[in-house]
Amino acid sequence: MMDLLGLYNYWVFAFLLLIGLYAVITKPNYTKKLIGLNIFQAAIFLLYISMDKVEGGTAPIISHGAQAAHDPQIYSNPLPQVLILTAIVVGISTTSLGLALVVRIREAYGTIEEDKVSDMDRTH
Template sequence: MEILGLYNYWVFAILLLIGLYAVITKPNFTKKLIGLNIFQAAIFLLYISMDKVDGGTAPIIPHGAAKDIIYSNPVPQVLILTAIVVGISTTALGLALVVRIREAYGTIEEDKVISMDRDQ
C-alpha cells in the first residue's frame, strides 16, 4: 500500500487535529462544541475506514454457499450508529449548558466566566 493511497487516514488525522485544536485553544464554548463535533466526525471516519474489506460482501450466508467467501464485519457500522446518537445527545446537552451559562454570566467566553467565578 502506498502512503498517499491511504487518503482517508490522512483526512482522519487532519480532522482529528483540527477538532483537538478547537477544543483546546478556543475560549468560546460554542466553538469548543463545534471542535468536539469535528473530533467525533474524525473518529467516525476512522472506524468506517478500518471496516473496509476488499472483496467483502454482506454477512448474509445463503444456503449451500462456498466456504471461501470473504464477509465484511457489520459491528463497526453498529458502533458508528450508536456513536452518532451519543454525539447528537452530547451536542444538545452542551448547547443547553451554553444557553444556561449565557443566562447566568452574560457571556460564553471561558476566561470571562472563570474570572467572574473567582471574583465571587
C-alpha cells in the same frame, strides 16, 4: 510513496482529528469548543468506517443453499457500523446537552467566553 497517498482517508482522519483537538483546546468560546468536539467525533467515525472496509469483502449474509466449506467467502465486519450508529446517537445527545449548558451559562453570566466566566467565578 503511492501506498501513503492511497491511504488518503487516514490522512483526512488525522487532519480532522487535529482540527477538532485544536478547537477544543484553544478556543475560549464554548460554542466553538462544541463544534471542535463534533469535528473530533466525525474524525473518529471516519476512522471506524475506514477500518471496516475489507478488500473483496461482502455483506455477512449467507445465501440460501450455500455451503461454507465448499464456497468460502470474505465478509466485512458489521460491528463498526453498529458502533458508528451508537456513537452518532451519543454524539447528538452530547451536543444537545452541551448547547443546553451553553445557553444556561449565557443566561447566568451574560457571556459564553471561558476566560470571562472563570474571571466572574473567581471574583464572586
